[in-house]
Amino acid sequence: MGQPSDLDAVDVAILRELQKDARLQNKELAAIVGVAPSTALERVRSLRRRGVFTGFHATVNLAALGRPVSALLSVRVRPHRQQIVAAFKTFVLEQPETVSLLHVAGPDDYLIQVAVPDTTHLQQLLINRLLSRPEVVSVNTMLVFEAVGQPVQGPIGS
């Protein structure tokens, strides 16, 4: 589904601009990428339809939400049966502290990023909700000092 070659220079420019600012108005976007507004509109719709754009989201300052402490929890889940794993994932995503969940290949199976009000809250989350689950074999906690996300992703010249 979708080769990078499906994307011409205008598409790539649109991807770049809307990753930088999702609230950019269509007319302005059209001016920046050098096409007519109607064309820009159709391009954005097409990129959405083709699944190249997966969403448009505001990002928030978690500290301003009263959750200044972030941690990465490296979790080992056993046995690795489909039903158990699915239930675990659902549970994790239901927790309001969860920011993201990665299923990885390595010594541990899942990396969960959480944001909490304080370390006491983190401790309670670990003890009362994660370690108490039978399928959770181990949890390694890494405090997050700093998180930097690249705001713009594009194709890579292989």
Place this chain on the structure above:
Amino acid sequence: MGQPSDLDAVDVAILRELQKDARLQNKELAAIVGVAPSTALERVRSLRRRGVFTGFHATVNLAALGRPVSALLSVRVRPHRQQIVAAFKTFVLEQPETVSLLHVAGPDDYLIQVAVPDTTHLQQLLINRLLSRPEVVSVNTMLVFEAVGQPVQGPIGS
């Protein structure tokens, strides 16, 4: 900077809606949260000014960008001097493969998420660009099977 109590119900509703859909029109947003369009506009501006909103970004399907393989690189950097660490971070963020960078407390110092066209590309990145750097003591590679981000973050009732 910014207690959660600074946010009333309307603010929280605005945060929720724009995290779900950053391209929501102001008029529609106003209708959903139950205020006049002019009020909604002022609230959004205020949340931006106060740094509660940190950005509005389109998210893209990395596979559609020709980068279907994601990995998490757990990196140990030594010595842990300010200048060396800063140079390392800058270098990592300059690489087009980089999706995000976390500085953590744990056995390793950095977790780097990368998205690449294939595993050969990943191997080359590791050998030619990461392991060749003198400050990089070790790299542990975890392949990412699945990544799920919670689209909406809110305050947590402590």
Place this chain on the structure above:
DNA sequence: ATTGAAACAAGCTAGTA
């Protein structure tokens, strides 16, 4: 701090090349 209304600007849908 919120609102309603007016002036302004953008979005959208044709019809055409």
Place this chain on the structure above:
DNA sequence: TACTAGCTTGTTTCAAT
């Protein structure tokens, strides 16, 4: 597929509360 034009719709400012 992209563009121009014109009608529709949304955005923004501001005086008043």
